[in-house]
Amino acid sequence: MSITGHKNLAEVEAYTRDVNRRRLATEAMATIDDEWKETEPETKTG
Numbered sequence: 001m002s003i004t005g006h007k008n009l010a011e012v013e014a015y016t017r018d019v020n021r022r023r024l025a026t027e028a029m030a031t032i033d034d035e036w037k038e039t040e041p042e043t044k045t046g
Helices: 009-039
Strands: none
C-alpha cells in the first residue's frame, strides 16, 4: 500500500468507492443530458 500512500486496505477501498461514485454520477448526468437534448422540443425564434 505504500506506493499509493494509503496505510491500509480500508483506506484504498474507501478511496476507490468514492472515485467510482463520482465517476458513475458524472456518467449518469452525461446520459441524462444527452437524453434531454434528444427529447427537447426545438424552439423557433424571430
